[in-house]
Amino acid sequence: MALAIMGSGGDAPGMNAAVKKFVDYCFEVGEEPWLIYDGLEGLIDDRMKKAQHSDVAGILHRGGCVIRSSRSERFYEYDYRKQAFENLQKHGIGGMVVLGGDGTFRGMDRFCHEFPINFVGIPTTIDNDIYGTDYCLGVDTALNTIREALDRIYDTASTFKRAFVVETMGRECGYLALISAISSGAEVCVIPEVEFNRPVVEARLRQEIAEGRNYILAIVAEGTKMTEKIAGWLEVEMGFETRVTVLGHVQRGGSPSSFDRMMAFEFVIEAIQYLLTGEASDKIVVWKGGGFSLLDIDTVVNNKYRLNPLHLSMLNLLD
Ligand code: F6P
Numbered sequence: 385m386a387l388a389i390m391g392s393g394g395d396a397p398g399m400n401a402a403v404k405k406f407v408d409y410c411f412e413v414g415e416e417p418w419l420i421y422d423g424l425e426g427l428i429d430d431r432m433k434k435a436q437h438s439d440v441a442g443i444l445h446r447g448g449c450v451i452r453s454s455r456s457e458r459f460y461e462y463d464y465r466k467q468a469f470e471n472l473q474k475h476g477i478g479g480m481v482v483l484g485g486d487g488t489f490r491g492m493d494r495f496c497h498e499f500p501i502n503f504v505g506i507p508t509t510i511d512n513d514i515y516g517t518d519y520c521l522g523v524d525t526a527l528n529t530i531r532e533a534l535d536r537i538y539d540t541a542s543t544f545k546r547a548f549v550v551e552t553m554g555r556e557c558g559y560l561a562l563i564s565a566i567s568s569g570a571e572v573c574v575i576p577e578v579e580f581n582r583p584v585v586e587a588r589l590r591q592e593i594a595e596g597r598n599y600i601l602a603i604v605a606e607g608t609k610m611t612e613k614i615a616g617w618l619e620v621e622m623g624f625e626t627r628v629t630v631l632g633h634v635q636r637g638g639s640p641s642s643f644d645r646m647m648a649f650e651f652v653i654e655a656i657q658y659l660l661t662g663e664a665s666d667k668i669v670v671w672k673g674g675g676f677s678l679l680d681i682d683t684v685v686n687n688k689y690r691l692n693p694l695h696l697s698m699l700n701l702l703d
Contacts, residue, residue: 385416385478386475386476386477387406387418387477387478387479387656387659388418388420388475388480389403389407389417389419389420389451389481389482389652390420390424390426390482391423391451391453391482392424392453392455392483392484392488393453393487394485394636395453395522396508396510396520396521396636397447397525397526397637397638397639397640398521398640398644398647398648399448399483399522399648400440400443400446400640401444403419403451403483405648407436407437408437409653410435410656411437417435418432418435418477420432422452422453423456423488424456424459425456425458425459426452426454427471428458428464428467428468428471430471432477447637447638447639449483455487456491460491465494469501472501478502479504481506481652483505484506484508485511485514486513488505489505489684492666493666493682501665502659503681504655504659504665504667504668505668505684506521506651506652506655507519507670509521510525510526510553510554510636511523511553511554511555511560512557512560512689513555513689514670514689515687515688516670516687517668517670518671519647519671521644521647521648523560524640525638527560528641529634529635530550531567534570534601534603537629541599541600541601542598542599545598545599545624545625546624547599547600547601547602547615547622547624547626547627548599548600548626549604549614549615549618550602550603550628550629551629551631552603552606555606555607557577558605558607559691560635561573561574561604564603565603565699566699568601570602571589571597571600572600572601572602572614573699574602574608574610575605575607575608577696580610586622589622590622599624600618600622602618611628650676651669651671654678658678667679667681668681
């Protein structure tokens, strides 16, 4: 059977490892691997080809995605989705593995309700905001990138009497900020999921300052849109010379961690094995409680990801 892989939406470290394993594993089980270039845009415009080993040689350690990605406005229109389906049919593609996030899965959900597509999704986003999975491909590398940046900022912050506000990505999800704040020992963490209790945090900080604290590290999730506000508070109310660092797309790139590479391999094998069972597809492979399973795409896109209560409770810095 011809099987295709596509990346869509924001790229994440580990996508190349997934693409490589997809091609290698297809050959191993006697299936024909195809690569769809430029995400949904390429699917619409028929930018796809039968893969050879040489297409995926030497890509494992690289960030980004060699088959590229896109955020497609056109895919919102039925006529373009129909065109995309006809392209898949033309090449006899009997199953698709899609590396993507929430937006991609919403598009695929609509697509597979309209057309008979055999599709399995792999949650791939540094935001880690997909319902039903504890982990999305790429998040481990992004967390390590943030940790490294915070460790460096901590060095300079603790050398001066300064406050640093570091903004992390994540869209509406505070996962990156929360885990980074806990694992880096930040003094302040502001995420969209929890209302920032400024009087309580301020009282704690004032107490610590009275006891000798001379720097403050605040992690702010981009989804709160509070970066400047927090910086103003630290500067004006708390009396700290304050610097702001927006980590931005640095968080998206970089060589994938060993964990992300291994997870890419395992996600892909799960996805292909499922496609080959011939059961009704349109599923997302999820990683929950230390194991893989498959969820209906409807369940994934119609529910909201919630931060782990244990992680939230570890953020007692907030109160
Ligand atoms: O979804 C991944 C992500 O990196 C978000 O964290 C961020 O808000 C967004 O993509 C940035 O998108 P773009 O690369 O289109 O600017």
